[in-house]
Amino acid sequence: MAPPRSRTICLIPSRSCCGFFIFAMPKFETKLCTRAELKSRVAALPQPVVLTNGVFDILHRGHVTYLAQAREQGAALVVAVNTDASVKRLGKGDDRPINTCADRMAVLAALEAVSLVVEFDEDTALEVVQEAQPGVYVKGGDYQMDAIPEGQAVLAYGGQVVAIPFAHDRSTSKLLDKVRQGS
Numbered sequence: 001m002a003p004p005r006s007r008t009i010c011l012i013p014s015r016s017c018c019g020f021f022i023f024a025m026p027k028f029e030t031k032l033c034t035r036a037e038l039k040s041r042v043a044a045l046p047q048p049v050v051l052t053n054g055v056f057d058i059l060h061r062g063h064v065t066y067l068a069q070a071r072e073q074g075a076a077l078v079v080a081v082n083t084d085a086s087v088k089r090l091g092k093g094d095d096r097p098i099n100t101c102a103d104r105m106a107v108l109a110a111l112e113a114v115s116l117v118v119e120f121d122e123d124t125a126l127e128v129v130q131e132a133q134p135g136v137y138v139k140g141g142d143y144q145m146d147a148i149p150e151g152q153a154v155l156a157y158g159g160q161v162v163a164i165p166f167a168h169d170r171s172t173s174k175l176l177d178k179v180r181q182g183s
């Protein structure tokens with residue numbers, strides 16, 4: 001099934017002679033997927049599908065390197081993003097997330113490496129993995145794949161799990177510390 005195409009048209013009053021500029025929604029927004037659509041949208045992607053999940057609050061070089069390498073593990077990359085409520089429960093800080101889930105999803109969808117973006121409100125992405133059944137499940141090298149529920153589920157149905165080593169010493173938390181210290 002072909003992915004639904006966003007065709008929202010935005011009319012902006014202008015001073016041009018015909019009176020309006022016309023802006024279509026950017027194409028990357030077609031990569032945003034509801035949870036209800038997830039299974040069918042994943043089935044329509046080139047296989048094998050790689051899936052990863054995370055917060056991706058303030059996107060940095062470590063993230064984009066990681067996502068490009070995750071995409072290389074298969075033919076398409078799905079990113080499941082923690083909702084704002086589920087980020088709060090992860091305890092990264094009272095002021096986190098800095099960026100809303102809708103904004104974090106849009107930024108990820110605009111990346112070339114990313115094929116589909118979906119949100120999840122659970123504490124882990126276990127249910128997302130069970131619904132999407134990706135051929136490959138990826139996390140960063142800070143996780144032990146057979147010790148997390150998503151990794152265990154993928155291994156149980158015969159999928160592959162890959163931990164990608166950190167290529168750059170970057171994190172959203174470190175960036176925020178830098179900004180707060182003014183250095």
Ligand SMILES: Nc1ncnc2c1ncn2[C@@H]1O[C@H](COP(=O)(O)OP(=O)(O)OP(=O)(O)O)[C@@H](O)[C@H]1O
Pocket residue numbers: 052053054055056057061062063066092138139140141142143164165166167168169170171172173174
């Ligand atoms: N520097 C990095 N190199 C490689 N992978 C990374 C890096 N930073 C994060 N990741 C991976 O990206 C995914 C999302 O990570 P996350 O949003 O927690 O990043 P973070 O910047 O470390 O955030 P925070 O500082 O808020 O914990 C995770 O799978 C994580 O392992």
Ligand SMILES: O=P(O)(O)O[C@@H]1O[C@H]([C@H](O)CO)[C@@H](O)[C@H](O)[C@@H]1O
Pocket residue numbers: 053054055056082086122123124125139148149150
């Ligand atoms: O961006 P993070 O903090 O790496 O993302 C978390 O990953 C957890 C991991 O998959 C182990 O279960 C997940 O449970 C959590 O909801 C965040 O997505």
